[in-house]
Amino acid sequence: MNLLVCISHVPDTTSKINFTDNDTLFDANGVQFVINPNDEFGLTRAIWFQEQQGANVTVVNVGGPETEPTLRKALAIGANEAIRINANPTDGYFVAKQLAEVIKNGNYDLIIAGKESLDYNGGMVPGMIAGLLGFNFINSCVDIKVDGNSVTASREIDGGKEIVSSQLPLIIGGQKGLVEEKDLRIPNMRGIMTSRTKVLTILEPISSDSKTATVKFEKPAPKSPVKLVSADNLDELISLLHNEAKVI
Amino acid sequence: MSILIYAESAPDASGGKIKKVAFELASYAKKVAESLGTTVTAITINTSDVSELSNYGVDKVLKVNNPKLAGFSAKAYADAIKQAAQKENSQVIVLSSTTDSLYLAPLVSVSLEAGFASNVVGLPLNLTPFQVKRNGFSNKAFVTTEIATPIKVLSISKNSYGIFENKSNMTEEDFNPSIDESDYGVKVVSVEKASGKVTIADADIVVSAGRGLKGPENWGMIEELAGVLGAATACSKPVSDLGWRPHGEHVGQTGKPVAANLYIAIGVSGAIQHIAGINSSKVKVVINTDAEAPFFKVADYGVVGDAFEIVPQLIEKLKAFKSNN
Numbered sequence: 001m002n003l004l005v006c007i008s009h010v011p012d013t014t015s016k017i018n019f020t021d022n023d024t025l026f027d028a029n030g031v032q033f034v035i036n037p038n039d040e041f042g043l044t045r046a047i048w049f050q051e052q053q054g055a056n057v058t059v060v061n062v063g064g065p066e067t068e069p070t071l072r073k074a075l076a077i078g079a080n081e082a083i084r085i086n087a088n089p090t091d092g093y094f095v096a097k098q099l100a101e102v103i104k105n106g107n108y109d110l111i112i113a114g115k116e117s118l119d120y121n122g123g124m125v126p127g128m129i130a131g132l133l134g135f136n137f138i139n140s141c142v143d144i145k146v147d148g149n150s151v152t153a154s155r156e157i158d159g160g161k162e163i164v165s166s167q168l169p170l171i172i173g174g175q176k177g178l179v180e181e182k183d184l185r186i187p188n189m190r191g192i193m194t195s196r197t198k199v200l201t202i203l204e205p206i207s208s209d210s211k212t213a214t215v216k217f218e219k220p221a222p223k224s225p226v227k228l229v230s231a232d233n234l235d236e237l238i239s240l241l242h243n244e245a246k247v248i
Numbered sequence: 249m250s251i252l253i254y255a256e257s258a259p260d261a262s263g264g265k266i267k268k269v270a271f272e273l274a275s276y277a278k279k280v281a282e283s284l285g286t287t288v289t290a291i292t293i294n295t296s297d298v299s300e301l302s303n304y305g306v307d308k309v310l311k312v313n314n315p316k317l318a319g320f321s322a323k324a325y326a327d328a329i330k331q332a333a334q335k336e337n338s339q340v341i342v343l344s345s346t347t348d349s350l351y352l353a354p355l356v357s358v359s360l361e362a363g364f365a366s367n368v369v370g371l372p373l374n375l376t377p378f379q380v381k382r383n384g385f386s387n388k389a390f391v392t393t394e395i396a397t398p399i400k401v402l403s404i405s406k407n408s409y410g411i412f413e414n415k416s417n418m419t420e421e422d423f424n425p426s427i428d429e430s431d432y433g434v435k436v437v438s439v440e441k442a443s444g445k446v447t448i449a450d451a452d453i454v455v456s457a458g459r460g461l462k463g464p465e466n467w468g469m470i471e472e473l474a475g476v477l478g479a480a481t482a483c484s485k486p487v488s489d490l491g492w493r494p495h496g497e498h499v500g501q502t503g504k505p506v507a508a509n510l511y512i513a514i515g516v517s518g519a520i521q522h523i524a525g526i527n528s529s530k531v532k533v534v535i536n537t538d539a540e541a542p543f544f545k546v547a548d549y550g551v552v553g554d555a556f557e558i559v560p561q562l563i564e565k566l567k568a569f570k571s572n573n
Contacts (some may be wrong), residue, residue: 013501014520017388022438037502042275092354092364118501118524120391123366127322127354136433137322139351152437158347158449160441160496162320166434171350176502181489211363215379216392226534226544231553234562237533238569242550245531247510248477248569 001055001146001168003181005043006113006125007074009067013118015164019217026119026217028066035070038114044184046112047078048221053146056080058106062089062098064095065133068200075195076187083199087205090213091121094122096128097208103133107147108169115173120214126173142167142177250308251277252338254329255290256346257299263296267413268450269344271304275412276404278305279371284340291332291423293317293325294377303416304411310335310423317427320348322432326355331425333360333399343403345507346449353403363395368407369528386501386524406507407452431554448499451480454508454529456499458484460515460536460555464492469559471515476566482506484516500525514555518543535559 007062011031011200018027043075049055059074060083071082083102094218103111116123130137136151138144140159143154151166156177187195229237241248255270270290277288286309291505292298294317298309310332313406317324329352333341341356342348350366357364367383369390383405440568449452455474461467468480474481488498499506501521511529515536516522523546526532535558536548544550551558 011385013524014387017385019389024344041502050379079413093357096354096358118386121367121382121386122364123350124354124357126363127351128364131355131358134430137355138434139322140347156347156496157439157441158319159445159447160439162439163437165437174478176498177495181485181502195521211357211395211397212365213394213396214391215394217392218381218392219388220390223546226547226550228550228552231551231558234551234558234565236548237551238565241510241531241533242569242573245510245548247531248566 001049001053001110002108003046003049003055003057004108004111005046005057005059007039007059007061008117009033009061009063009070009211010036010119010181033070035073036114038116039177040184041176041178042112043074043077043112045178045184048144051128053121058083060102062087062095075198076191082200083203085205091210092122092244093126093128093211094208096125096132098205100132101206110168111117111171112174116176126171129152133198136166138164139173141172141174156163250287250289250336250338251281252333252336252339253277253290255292257295259537264294264298266566267294268407268430269346271411273342273344273404274301274306276409278339278414283375289336291329297459302416303413305414305416306418307416309418311420312423318435321431322351322355324427326352327427327431328425329356330359340401341401345403345406349403357401360399361397362399362401363397365393365395366402366403367405367429368402371403383528387527407509407530446480448480448482448504448506451508453477453479453510454482454506455512456477456482457514458467458516459486473559473563476563484522513543516543517541
């Protein structure tokens with residue numbers, strides 16, 4: 001099985017978010033970047049397929065040279081090879097077009113992407129790839145098993161789970177559940193050493209338009225401080241929720 | 249030219265009940281339609297009674313009734329929505345942020361060569377060029393996105409606009425999109441769903457508890473409080489990792505997102521990953537013994553104290569309040 005894992009290089013959740021150039025550019029200064037958490041669950045599941053079913057795992061990212069440490073980390077965790085598409089990821093559609101091209105040329109059976117990245121929270125790339133290539137597609141995927149070409153998977157739905165069946169080739173939008181938090185791997189020294197010699201191919205982007213553009217960023221207005229209510233006076237809390245906040 | 253919304257329904261014995269999120273979409277679409285000088289069309293799938301949509305400004309309903317669409321198929325549903333958009337010559341398609349709608353939205357946008365903006369909060373900032381404000385960076389910033397394509401697909405963050413009554417003379421029309429066999433590459437085998445419980449996605453109020461509850465045996469009062477408020481129950485990540493509560497209740501960055509009107513956090517310290525997932529809730533209440541818990545920084549109302557003393561009292565007082573209001 002030939003597996004492709006799409007990796008997004010995103011600011012760690014604990015990072016302070018700032019913008020520059022009159023709030024039109026993200027300020028990467030001092031920001032710690034990580035593998036997008038939804039992608040990391042998918043990558044870890046991919047490594048499971050590699051170890052249990054002999055799958056070959058390629059990781060791919062659309063981004064500049066500054067994203068390579070994130071790909072090297074994925075290699076250190078166990079991916080066999082990496083591809084970086086050397087382009088600024090202008091919008092979800094542009095990224096989907098680039099990834100679709102890699103998939104067309106790469107003969108992949110299973111493509112695992114995170115259902116959403118934690119920077120722009122667009123949640124559109126896996127679905128757009130499926131739309132562009134006509135592949136079978138399962139979003140919010142929380143479990144996947146592959147037997148030959150047959151796939152059994154679970155999808156999270158509002159209030160429960162849906163069990164679905166499908167066939168390779170397939171793309172999934174993955175999340176926690178593909179593996180659990182405790183299954184995530186921290187690269188060990190051997191992984192880090194071997195990752196340096198693994199192949200990281202740099203591809204130039206194909207020409208594609210973007211359908212959307214980011215015009216401006218804005219930070220939420222500072223919040224007014226919490227109103228504390230005494231534990232002896234819960235009637236006041238109920239009154240505030242009813243009369244002031246109007247939520248009960 | 250009309251604005252198209254997909255009005256989702258929850259399956260029930262009587263043949264599908266329109267979900268509340270659809271009324272928010274209708275309210276939103278009506279306002280945009282007024283600015284553009286056009287009307288609102290809704291597409292429904294296997295919903296027998298669509299009349300409620302007329303209370304929120306929908307001018308026309310395209311009713312699809314097709315047994316092939318009985319189970320959810322993102323591709324087939326996206327295909328039906330695409331054909332409705334083409335029939336209505338819609339330039340703006342407004343979808344919700346339910347799991348199903350977020351699944352089909354990118355498929356709809358690719359098939360119509362439309363730009364797609366998700367997590368949209370509020371009305372378009374501008375119509376030409378078309379600009380919307382979105383939640384981004386896990387609710388730590390807003391992003392203004394410009395959609396450059398003739399057709400625009402939006403998904404609206406739940407509870408971000410509100411529901412506004414607006415009575416209309418709505419017409420209903422049967423609509424039969426052609427559904428292709430190739431749309432069924434993913435087949436539903438079975439659905440596991442807790443019945444009779446308010447889901448986190450549908451709930452206006454969510455009652456969430458964390459490790460401060462000390463053990464799974466203490467969740468009775470959380471469920472009772474949720475029951476009194478008609479709320480869904482949720483939990484923090486450590487609680488689901490410890491197996492005290494099912495994974496489906498885990499809310500936060502890697503769990504379910506919450507955009508409720510009221511979020512009550514009990515014995516939840518408020519790790520940044522937790523806050524990232526719940527911060528688009530309108531009003532947040534924290535109950536915690538530790539006045540320094542980070543949740544107090546993001547909450548609107550807070551009570552410092554022991555949940556085991558406060559929650560039972562709160563339940564009694566809310567019961568009294570409910571019986572008087």
